[in-house]
Amino acid sequence: MxxxxxxxxxxxxxxxxxxxxxxxxxxxxxxxxxxxEFPFPIVQQAAEIGLYGWEFMFxxxxxxxxxxxxxxxxxxxxxxxxxxxAIMGSGLAAAGIAGNGTPEQVMEWVPxxxxxxxxxxxxxxxxxxxxxxxxxxxxxxxxVYDEANDEWVLNGTKAWITNGGIAxxxxxxxxxxxxxxxxxxxxxxxxxxxxxxxxGQKYKKHGIKASHTAEVVLDxxxxxxxxLLGGKEKLDAKLARxxxxxxxxxxQPAMSTFEATRPTVxxxxxxxxxxxxxxxxxxxxxxxxxxxxxxxxxxxxFKLANMITEIDAARxxxxxxxxxxxxxxxxxxxxxxxxxxxxxxxxxxxxxxxQILGGYGYxxxxxxxxxxxxxxxxxxxxxxxxxxxxVISRAISGLRIE
Numbered sequence: 001m002x003x004x005x006x007x008x009x010x011x012x013x014x015x016x017x018x019x020x021x022x023x024x025x026x027x028x029x030x031x032x033x034x035x036x037e038f039p040f041p042i043v044q045q046a047a048e049i050g051l052y053g054w055e056f057m058f059x060x061x062x063x064x065x066x067x068x069x070x071x072x073x074x075x076x077x078x079x080x081x082x083x084x085x086a087i088m089g090s091g092l093a094a095a096g097i098a099g100n101g102t103p104e105q106v107m108e109w110v111p112x113x114x115x116x117x118x119x120x121x122x123x124x125x126x127x128x129x130x131x132x133x134x135x136x137x138x139x140x141x142x143x144v145y146d147e148a149n150d151e152w153v154l155n156g157t158k159a160w161i162t163n164g165g166i167a168x169x170x171x172x173x174x175x176x177x178x179x180x181x182x183x184x185x186x187x188x189x190x191x192x193x194x195x196x197x198x199x200g201q202k203y204k205k206h207g208i209k210a211s212h213t214a215e216v217v218l219d220x221x222x223x224x225x226x227x228l229l230g231g232k233e234k235l236d237a238k239l240a241r242x243x244x245x246x247x248x249x250x251x252q253p254a255m256s257t258f259e260a261t262r263p264t265v266x267x268x269x270x271x272x273x274x275x276x277x278x279x280x281x282x283x284x285x286x287x288x289x290x291x292x293x294x295x296x297x298x299x300x301x302f303k304l305a306n307m308i309t310e311i312d313a314a315r316x317x318x319x320x321x322x323x324x325x326x327x328x329x330x331x332x333x334x335x336x337x338x339x340x341x342x343x344x345x346x347x348x349x350x351x352x353x354x355q356i357l358g359g360y361g362y363x364x365x366x367x368x369x370x371x372x373x374x375x376x377x378x379x380x381x382x383x384x385x386x387x388x389x390x391v392i393s394r395a396i397s398g399l400r401i402e
Contacts, residue, residue, distance in 0.1 A: 094113045
């Protein structure tokens with residue numbers, strides 16, 4: 001039976017991250033949003049206190065309740081989503097390595113996604129392409145094995161990649177046998193300084209501007225055979241089964257990573273929503289119109305009542321999904337439920353926060369408009385809301401709904 005009461009360690013981590021978010025992250029949010037640059041100084045500070053690092057991620061992901069990571073992420077994104085994404089973005093690459101690599105590969109490559117307090121490093125998880133976002137089975141990036149040199153040669157372009165091009169470690173999902181679609185894909189680590197990998201265009205985004213998002217171009221990018229996550233023997237066996245029976249029963253490399261991270265992405269959206277709710281609640285108590293605080297009007301009070309109800313509902317879905325991921329797995333697409341609900345709630349709550357602040361909420365002098373911009377991406381990346389609905393509907397029906 002799940003118990004969602006936080007233990008003493010989790011409460012301390014919650015306060016620790018919140019204090020950092022309040023003292024360092026939130027005051028810097030506007031500046032880095034305006035600059036639209038990666039906030040290396042803030043990430044450096046996070047590394048110095050141990051918040052940005054593989055040890056923290058390992059300990060958080062080892063928690064048998066599953067709650068430590070979403071609790072920490074909610075607090076961080078309560079501070080600022082763009083900076084939060086800059087701090088957490090390497091975690092997706094680490095999750096891709098942990099989910100698909102051998103124990104030896106995990107020990108070698110995951111620490112390099114973070115570096116240390118003296119030398120901060122970054123990781124990037126490269127799946128989406130210009131013509132393949134939600135449809136990850138149609139990836140065009142190819143990986144061809146050069147047996148004579150025991151090397152893999154990668155060619156293609158990845159799009160919308162967090163830390164793309166500036167990362168030290170790039171984890172790339174590529175097609176080994178395109179005829180097998182998603183069943184013919186594998187994940188590869190591109191080590192630092194590898195020739196043939198370059199940054200394409202950097203995207204100018206609507207929100208989370210402090211997070212670097214760019215294309216990654218692979219042009220005859222050669223990597224050692226050992227950089228195939230899971231190893232060639234395992235890949236060959238998977239491909240052989242797929243060719244014989246049409247299905248391996250295994251998840252696609254990209255999907256297994258996204259499934260594991262969906263409650264965490266939901267926690268990101270939750271942090272934004274909570275920030276907007278708390279700010280608009282205080283504003284409604286202090287702002288007076290017609291001789292009394294505007295919260296005294298049902299039109300405002302009921303908005304706030306709905307906002308906190310939806311936020312708490314989303315948190316329970318996230319915590320349930322995080323717990324299930326560590327204790328038996330999903331039965332009805334609970335990971336997708338949590339991400340879907342939280343992302344939609346974040347968009348709605350931040351929009352209502354702007355409405356409560358009125359004209360002030362629409363200006364960049366107040367943070368709610370930034371939170372609204374930051375919230376929207378959560379209905380799009382790592383599986384759109386429509387893809388989450390598809391996953392849930394397939395899980396509850398047992399049918400291949402298209």
